[in-house]
Each structure stands twice: as structure tokens, then as C-alpha cells.
Amino acid sequence: QVQLVESGGGSVQAGDSLRLSCAASWHTFRRYTMGWFRQAPGKEREFVAAITWSGGTTYYADSVKGRFTISRDNAKNTSNLQMNSLKPEDTAVYYCAAGAPVAVDRGTLYDYWGQGTQVTVSS
Numbered sequence: 001q002v003q004l005v006e007s008g009g010g011s012v013q014a015g016d017s018l019r020l021s022c023a024a025s026w027h028t029f030r031r032y033t034m035g036w037f038r039q040a041p042g043k044e045r046e047f048v049a050a051i052t053w054s055g056g057t058t059y060y061a062d063s064v065k066g067r068f069t070i071s072r073d074n075a076k077n078t079s080n081l082q083m084n085s086l087k088p089e090d091t092a093v094y095y096c097a098a099g100a101p102v103a104v105d106r107g108t109l110y111d112y113w114g115q116g117t118q119v120t121v122s123s
Contacts (some may be wrong), residue, residue: 029077033099068082089121091121
């Protein structure tokens with residue numbers, strides 16, 4: 001069974017850092033684009049970052065560009081999201097996703113999703 005499991009969320013102060021991890025349960029992980037999305041209470045899910053199967057190309061939402069870094073380790077079937085200089089507006093449940101989307105910022109184009117991990121940033 002295909003499974004994605006996020007970890008690393010928590011409660012931090014503004015300006016702090018967190019590193020989220022997404023572990024995939026299948027060996028074909030390396031074939032997929034990995035994406036990170038987030039959803040704040042009362043808001044729609046939004047794109048955060050994505051990385052192609054080879055790790056050669058990364059994409060970021062304007063709101064996180066320069067603060068967040070996405071990476072992947074295909075040997076370990078993991079994707080990470082390093083989040084620096086966190087702001088209260090980064091508070092959300094963060095989800096990782098895998099798929100072959102033609103548009104990496106469209107969540108509906110991803111095939112597999114994790115259960116999410118909560119990130120709370122206080123001022």
C-alpha cells in the first residue's frame with residue numbers, strides 16, 4: 001500500500017526554524033514529483049513547494065521563497081522541507097504529496113497524500 005507519512009511539525013516562535021520530513025513507503029518514490037502544501041483554518045489548501053523526481057528543479061510559492069527549502073533523498077525515499085524565519089502566517093497543517101503533475105502547484109494533480117503535520121508559529 002502506498003503511504004506518505006509526514007513528521008517534524010510543532011509549535012515554535014516567529015523567527016524559528018522547523019524541518020518537516022515526508023517518508024514514502026514504496027520503492028518507486030524516485031519516479032514522482034514531490035510537493036508540499038498547507039492548509040490554514042478556514043482557508044483553502046495552498047501550494048508551498050515542489051521538487052522534481054531527480055531533484056534537479058525546485059518550485060516555491062512566493063510567500064515562502066527565500067525562507068523554505070525543499071529537498072529529497074531518493075535512496076531513503078524521503079522529502080524534506082526546511083522552514084526558516086517562520087512567521088505566524090505560516091501556521092497550518094502541512095501535507096506532502098507525490099505524483100506526476102503537469103502543474104506542480106495544483107494539488108488536484110497529485111496522486112498520493114500524507115495525513116499532514118501541524119505547524120504553529122506564535123508571535
